[in-house]
Amino acid sequence: MVSTDLVDVHHHFVPPAYREALVASGNQRPDGIGAIPEWSEAAALGLMDQVGIRMAFLSITSPGVLLDGCNEVDLARHVNEVSAGLIASNPGRFGGFATLPLPDVDASLTEIERSLDEDGLDGVVALTHYRDHYLGSAVFDPIFEELDRRHAVVFVHPTSPLCCADTSLGYPAPVLEFMFDTTRAVMNLVYSGTLDRFPNVQWIIPHAGAALPALAARLEAMPLLSDRTAATSPFRTYLGGMMYDLAGPRTDTRLSELLSVAGPTQLLYGSDWPFTPVPAVRTMLSDIDALALPGPSTPRVTLSENARRLLPRSGTTDGI
Secondary structure: OOOOOEEEEEEEOOOHHHHHHHHHOOOOOHHHOOOOOOOOHHHHHHHHHHHOEEEEEEEOOOOOOOOOOOOHHHHHHHHHHHHHHHHHHOOOOEEEOEEOOOOOHHHHHHHHHHHHHHOOOOOEEEEOEEOOEEOOOHHHHHHHHHHHHOOOEEEEEOOOOOOHHHHOOOOOHHHHHHHHHHHHHHHHHHHOOHHHHOOOOEEEEOHHHOOHHHHHHHHHOHHHHOOOOOOOOOHHHHHOOOEEEOOOOOOHHHHHHHHOOOOHHHEEEOOOOOOOOHHHHHHHHHHHHOOOOOOOOOHHHHHHHHHHHHOHHHHOOOOO
16 A cells, blocks of 8 residues: 555546446446446545545546436435445545535535435535526525635536537547536636625635636636626636546646736545546546656645635544
8 A cells, every 4th residue: 555645636436326327327338438337335445545545535537427318316315325425344444525416406405404414414415507507597596695605615627618518529528528527617707696605615626727727818808808797806806716626637837827817725635436447546546656846745634624714524534
């Protein structure tokens, strides 16, 4: 086992019933990728031990539970209960972000209370959009009001945009479209005024902020071109209040762009396993180890200390 204290906030799981629902709904190749990756509890723990992940926060990924022929309320409850069971049976190794049956607001409010209070999960995962409603849509205000009351953590994850079949040109959506859908969702959270109305929600933005760091200056110019802006501060101010996982390929240029809108205390580790294969997880972790982050600590220590401040469970070592 590699000796480290690494905390992984971008770590997916594929419970058997969820895999069956994906296949039954025609999502054998979700978002255009080659196949649904294999997953098991043993494989997850094995990967964690191999690369030095002490604790991983579980979430399901795109396309979520809004699947043809499935009851999204029941499926969301099931995957959250599986997550809670994995946490209970592996003390100190797993945390979890609850899946919500959005866009059903009432059912989602019920699941927030159940999964956070009864199952003890650590926050929620929110896709960038649900049908034709992006994060920041007023229809989700009751959800964010409750999450704001709880000072809850929201881990944002992209999904294929509504026009993906045309814009991705037949290539898998995660390569390019995921980056832009994350950027689109955060832009809408800012300019819809959602972040101002619900300032206590704690956001994790994936993939080093997607295209947000590169486009920050352009997005900051939005009020010059449109009067549909409810934000009360410059765009970069909001970016400076979020957390960012570093899942995906790293370069010094991308890190410099991210650090132009966020400080080193806002960075988190994410493996994106099992949708990122083990060899790529190793390579990207080596890239993180080589990062020149400000401060005296190693990148692993810095990222894990950041996680402990955000997610109290990650400070526990029960069972290790």
